[in-house]
Amino acid sequence: MSESREFAVMSHESDIRLAGLETHRNFDPVCVCQTTHSSGNHGQALAWAAQHCGLPCNVIVPRNTPTVKIDAIKGYGADVTLCEPNPTSRAETCAAICSEKNYVYIPSADHYDVMAGQGTIALEFLEQVPMLDAILVAASAGGMVSGIACAAKQLKPEIKIFVVEPFGKDLERCLREGKRLWPEPPQYVDTIAEGIRIQQLGKLAFPIVLSLAEKEVFTTTNAQIVEGMRFAFERMKVVIEGASGAVIAAAMSKRLRRMDGRLRHVGVILCGGNVDIDHIPWLPTREA
Amino acid sequence: MSESREFAVMSHESDIRLAGLETHRNFDPVCVCQTTHSSGNHGQALAWAAQHCGLPCNVIVPRNTPTVKIDAIKGYGADVTLCEPNPTSRAETCAAICSEKNYVYIPSADHYDVMAGQGTIALEFLEQVPMLDAILVAASAGGMVSGIACAAKQLKPEIKIFVVEPFGKDLERCLREGKRLWPEPPQYVDTIAEGIRIQQLGKLAFPIVLSLAEKEVFTTTNAQIVEGMRFAFERMKVVIEGASGAVIAAAMSKRLRRMDGRLRHVGVILCGGNVDIDHIPWLPTREA
Numbered sequence: 412m413s414e415s416r417e418f419a420v421m422s423h424e425s426d427i428r429l430a431g432l433e434t435h436r437n438f439d440p441v442c443v444c445q446t447t448h449s450s451g452n453h454g455q456a457l458a459w460a461a462q463h464c465g466l467p468c469n470v471i472v473p474r475n476t477p478t479v480k481i482d483a484i485k486g487y488g489a490d491v492t493l494c495e496p497n498p499t500s501r502a503e504t505c506a507a508i509c510s511e512k513n514y515v516y517i518p519s520a521d522h523y524d525v526m527a528g529q530g531t532i533a534l535e536f537l538e539q540v541p542m543l544d545a546i547l548v549a550a551s552a553g554g555m556v557s558g559i560a561c562a563a564k565q566l567k568p569e570i571k572i573f574v575v576e577p578f579g580k581d582l583e584r585c586l587r588e589g590k591r592l593w594p595e596p597p598q599y600v601d602t603i604a605e606g607i608r609i610q611q612l613g614k615l616a617f618p619i620v621l622s623l624a625e626k627e628v629f630t631t632t633n634a635q636i637v638e639g640m641r642f643a644f645e646r647m648k649v650v651i652e653g654a655s656g657a658v659i660a661a662a663m664s665k666r667l668r669r670m671d672g673r674l675r676h677v678g679v680i681l682c683g684g685n686v687d688i689d690h691i692p693w694l695p696t697r698e699a
Numbered sequence: 700m701s702e703s704r705e706f707a708v709m710s711h712e713s714d715i716r717l718a719g720l721e722t723h724r725n726f727d728p729v730c731v732c733q734t735t736h737s738s739g740n741h742g743q744a745l746a747w748a749a750q751h752c753g754l755p756c757n758v759i760v761p762r763n764t765p766t767v768k769i770d771a772i773k774g775y776g777a778d779v780t781l782c783e784p785n786p787t788s789r790a791e792t793c794a795a796i797c798s799e800k801n802y803v804y805i806p807s808a809d810h811y812d813v814m815a816g817q818g819t820i821a822l823e824f825l826e827q828v829p830m831l832d833a834i835l836v837a838a839s840a841g842g843m844v845s846g847i848a849c850a851a852k853q854l855k856p857e858i859k860i861f862v863v864e865p866f867g868k869d870l871e872r873c874l875r876e877g878k879r880l881w882p883e884p885p886q887y888v889d890t891i892a893e894g895i896r897i898q899q900l901g902k903l904a905f906p907i908v909l910s911l912a913e914k915e916v917f918t919t920t921n922a923q924i925v926e927g928m929r930f931a932f933e934r935m936k937v938v939i940e941g942a943s944g945a946v947i948a949a950a951m952s953k954r955l956r957r958m959d960g961r962l963r964h965v966g967v968i969l970c971g972g973n974v975d976i977d978h979i980p981w982l983p984t985r986e987a
Contacts, residue, residue: 479933641976645767648938648972684936688929694982 418662419540420647420679452606452683453519454480458487469514471505473497476605477687498597498609520554521613530558536678537566545571546678547629547661549654550582551607553616555682560623571674574620575629575661577602577636577653580610583628586621603633603692604653606683627670629661636660637692643681650688655681706950707828708935708967740894740971741807742768746775757802759793761785764893765975786885786897808842809901818846824966825854833859834966835917835949837942838870839895841904843970848911859962862908863917863949865890865924865941868898871916874909891921891980892941894971915958917949924948925980931969938976943969 454470461468468489472481473496484491494504509516517525532555537543546563550556553574560572576582579600585592591611599608612620631639639659643651651659661667662679690696742758749756756777760769761784772779782792797804805813820843825831834851838844841862848860864870867888873880879899887896900908919927927947931939939947949955950967978984 644938644976650932650936650938688932688979689982691976691979691982694977694979694984696982 417675418677418679419536419543420681452685453525454484454489454491455487455685457517458484458489462488467512467514469508469512471501471508473501477685477690479687480685483685497599518552518554518613520552520557521615522554523615526554526558526561526616526619528558529555530562532680533559533562534566536680537563537570540676540678541567542676543567543570543678544674544676545573546680547573547575547658547667548680549575549604549607549658549682550580550612550620551609551654553612553620555680556624557616557619559680560619564623572624573627573629573661573667574624575631575658577604577607577657578630578632580607580630582612582620583626583630585612585617586624586626586628589621591617602636602653604631604636604657606652606654606685607657627666629657629664629666631657631660631664633692635664639663640686641693649681650684650686651681652683652686653692655683658682705963706965706967707824707831708969740973741813742772742777742779743775743973745805746772746777750776755800755802757796757800759789759796761789765973765978767975768973771973785887806840806842806901808840808845809903810842811903814842814846814849814904814907816846817843818850820968821847821850822854824968825851825858828964828966829855830964831855831858831966832962832964833861834968835861835863835946835955836968837863837892837895837946837970838868838900838908839897839942841900841908843968844912845904845907847968848907852911860912861915861917861949861955862912863919863946865892865895865945866918866920868895868918870900871914871918873900873905874912874914874916877909879905890924890941892919892924892945894940894942894973895945915954917945917952917954919945919948919952921980923952927951928974929981937969938972938974939969940971940974941980943971946970 454472458468458470469492470484470489471492471494472484474493475496481491492504492508494500505516508514519525533546536546543563546559548556548559556572556574563570563572574582577600579602581592593611597609597611600610602608636653636656638656639662640651640653640656642659642663643649643656658679658681662677667674667677742760746756746758757780758772758777759780759782760772762781763784769779780792780796782788793804796802807813821834824834831851834847836844836847844860844862851858851860862870865888867890869880881899885897885899888898890896924941924944926944927950928939928941928944930947930951931937931944946967946969950965955962955965
């Protein structure tokens with residue numbers, strides 16, 4: 412890393428930063444609830460928030476979600492429904508449950524309240540480290556990036572927001588051409604960072620990211636993501652998931668090192684630690 | 700755990716809390732230096748402090764010390780010398796290097812300045828969580844326990860200091876009889892918590908621990924230590940070493956649960972994260 416560059420880390424355990432639940436409760440305290448599909452953080456956040464507000468909650472998760480995430484969601488009192496590990500099954504299962512139980516659907520990214528909640532990460536980060544010149548943040552459907560970009564740019568217009576993605580998401584091309592170039596139906600990319608495996612940015616998130624984030628996107632391979640995770644485990648003593656590993660990989664990348672030397676203070680968002688500790692990516696798994 | 704009991708955690712990355720280095724420098728800036736044998740924290744702390752003071756440093760570590768600890772020590776600029784993994788070889792190698800290089804020997808526990816430095820953990824902890832009723836802390840040669848007990852009891856005489864040990868250390872019997880009952884020469888106990896494998900408390904530490912710590916010692920097996928480590932990795936997202944896992948195991952133990960209900964606020968010292976991330980104890984190791 413450039414010797415003139417300093418890094419600050421903001422670790423947010425899970426995005427329990429959801430606005431608007433109280434509003435839902437006021438609408439109809441009996442039947443209104445949260446249903447979501449999520450690979451982890453959002454599901455846990457909703458489960459926690461629903462419990463806090465005394466609302467029932469049903470979280471939809473792909474069948475191959477790490478047990479630790481499912482247990483955490485159940486631990487916060489929510490029902491968990493499994494779907495097939497593809498975006499279409501996820502959307503269908505979610506719609507079926509919403510219709511059957513008369514639940515309100517709260518997406519993990521494409522929802523302005525959710526983005527606003529996630530934006531509080533940037534508020535806290537800039538409060539703690541006001542001299543930040545840039546923030547590196549991983550994108551799944553782009554809600555967290557949107558919230559962070561809106562909040563950070565509002566407080567400090569000159570700050571740069573860099574998106575980190577898994578290989579195959581192809582966001583840089585979309586941003587440079589200003590278009591959604593992704594194939595339909597929505598797909599997952601093949602990455603070990605399962606928290607950010609959805610390929611497309613959300614319909615609400617994309618224009619925000621397009622207008623506020625930098626066009627240079629940090630694309631990370633599985634090997635780089637694992638290196639980032641190892642670095643956090645070994646030197647920072649923090650258990651992080653692949654999506655966070657991707658951001659550390661970006662922080663350690665040649666691309667960042669070669670960037671403008673005026674980017675002196677770089678903020679790194681560690682977006683979660685939902686890794687299955689029985690499946691650490693650099694170690695073999697115990698035989699069943 | 701008892702529902703009426705709350706836990707606070709103090710995580711100290713490594714005991715870079717060493718007093719007295721400046722004093723050594725003033726004696727003789729050319730030849731005075733630090734030599735120590737240590738399984739990790741103390742070696743890193745000395746290496747860091749020596750570099751900070753511009754002094755050469757030689758750290759003696761047992762041959763089976765995890766690579767991550769050795770790399771960290773070298774990373775702080777110290778020379779590393781390997782010894783056989785037993786206390787006698789450790790002491791002999793250390794004495795030889797001290798004599799050959801004219802270095803000052805700074806033990807990892809039996810040294811009042813080191814204890815004083817480690818006692819600052821308790822100062823910080825009680826500053827952050829003044830309502831602590833008890834502190835759980837792991838003992839190797841007892842320096843950290845001594846420092847923490849002195850500082851904590853000075854600030855809050857009614858606080859209870861409970862020692863956590865690996866199975867085989869037999870400290871409770873020594874404390875109850877008020878005698879050093881350990882066999883000579885000093886031995887290592889068979890534990891996965893290699894940071895606390897030395898059986899005997901130091902000559903200076905023992906009387907302090909005897910007079911200030913509780914007689915009830917929390918003895919932990921390997922299985923309990925691993926469970927404690929897993930809990931930290933999975934739910935706290937912190938990478939900890941076996942010695943810290945032992946303390947979490949004590950915090951989760953039946954023995955603590957059955958103790959006086961007036962112990963409401965229990966402080967847990969996580970003394971380090973020097974675990975070899977290629978050898979996580981609940982996972983198989985990759986074939987070479």
